[in-house]
Amino acid sequence: MRASRSGGAWRAVLPRAGHCGFPAGRRGASRGPGRRWDAPAVADELRGEPDRFGGVSVQLARLGALDRLDAASFRTGLQAAIQQWRSEGRIAVWLHIPILQSRFIAPAASLGFCFHHAESNSSTLTLWLGEGPSRLPGYATHQLGVAGAVFDENTRKILVVQDRNKLKNMWKFPGGLSEPGEDIGDTAVREVFEETGIKSEFKSLLSIRQQHANPGAFGKSDMYIICRLKPYSFTINFCQHECLRCEWMDLSDLIKTENTTPITSRVARLLLYGYREGFDKIDFTMEELPAVYTGLFYKLYHKELPDNYRTMTGMD
Numbered sequence: 001m002r003a004s005r006s007g008g009a010w011r012a013v014l015p016r017a018g019h020c021g022f023p024a025g026r027r028g029a030s031r032g033p034g035r036r037w038d039a040p041a042v043a044d045e046l047r048g049e050p051d052r053f054g055g056v057s058v059q060l061a062r063l064g065a066l067d068r069l070d071a072a073s074f075r076t077g078l079q080a081a082i083q084q085w086r087s088e089g090r091i092a093v094w095l096h097i098p099i100l101q102s103r104f105i106a107p108a109a110s111l112g113f114c115f116h117h118a119e120s121n122s123s124t125l126t127l128w129l130g131e132g133p134s135r136l137p138g139y140a141t142h143q144l145g146v147a148g149a150v151f152d153e154n155t156r157k158i159l160v161v162q163d164r165n166k167l168k169n170m171w172k173f174p175g176g177l178s179e180p181g182e183d184i185g186d187t188a189v190r191e192v193f194e195e196t197g198i199k200s201e202f203k204s205l206l207s208i209r210q211q212h213a214n215p216g217a218f219g220k221s222d223m224y225i226i227c228r229l230k231p232y233s234f235t236i237n238f239c240q241h242e243c244l245r246c247e248w249m250d251l252s253d254l255i256k257t258e259n260t261t262p263i264t265s266r267v268a269r270l271l272l273y274g275y276r277e278g279f280d281k282i283d284f285t286m287e288e289l290p291a292v293y294t295g296l297f298y299k300l301y302h303k304e305l306p307d308n309y310r311t312m313t314g315m316d
């Protein structure tokens, strides 16, 4: 979730002169070399932009004037800014610090800020100023792994791999971690191709596993989704770095073998059920729909809805 900004800088809605104990217009006059950084001047620079929840967001990357500021002056300025935000009734502060200005993290932490998250070039710290415990939303809680159950209906064979670098060599479906902004089906198709050389197309979503404290998820929970894919190439050319073995296996053999993971065995049985009784019994298919507020599109996954239910207007 991303804190959004309502238009206009905070400066525009503040009574300017005298409010922080400095004259209006000092910002423009004080830019450039030789500026004296007293606490009100730093606080003025830090005032940030309001968000629609009553918080304020400060992007240090936009404040080039702070480039040469030392950590101690930053701390006294931030302290003055916090007083100002409190007097304005702000409920929270979001402080975005570029990695090259990380010297400001410790002074911010000493004033009560905590890490909210960090990405490659920037960290975001928050300070709750409102009543009671913080109501700020946390950052990402899960990582997403996606596997492809590539099933060839003509031969009843399923594509399986054994991972390299695993303590036990068990058969499983090829798959891996989703990339930012990547659709679930695209992850499955990409990972299957990277690991096995097999080209395929997305058909449906079959299962979702949620596991907390997954050892490979950096302390986060793991969401592992298995998709049904249809192959359109069949010659295996597997990745030697990631896989030890790769083969097209009879679905019934995968169901019988003990040398597999419980989730693979369960999904193999689900596939056999779908193959025999109709894949509509097991498939969550995907449809793209427009989002109401943002103008974006999203993917919705669910069991097929009969046409008369799609178009019905009432309960009769």
Ligand SMILES: NC(=O)C1=CN([C@@H]2O[C@H](COP(=O)(O)OP(=O)(O)OC[C@H]3O[C@@H](n4cnc5c(N)ncnc54)[C@H](O)[C@@H]3O)[C@@H](O)[C@H]2O)C=CC1
Binding pocket: 143, 144, 145, 146, 165, 172, 173, 175, 176, 177, 191, 214, 222, 223, 224, 225, 241, 242, 261, 263, 264
């Ligand atoms: N139950 C099952 O059948 C299994 C499910 N999974 C799920 O699959 C997803 C992840 O799939 P993967 O194939 O592991 O991802 P992946 O295909 O994206 O591969 C991750 C790569 O990163 C490498 N790697 C991981 N940690 C590393 C480290 N600390 N240093 C250097 N290299 C490192 C691995 O060797 C591997 O090559 C997760 O959601 C996981 O829960 C993974 C294995 C078995």
Ligand SMILES: [Mg+2]
Binding pocket: 174, 175, 176, 177, 195, 242
């Ligand atoms: Mg993998």
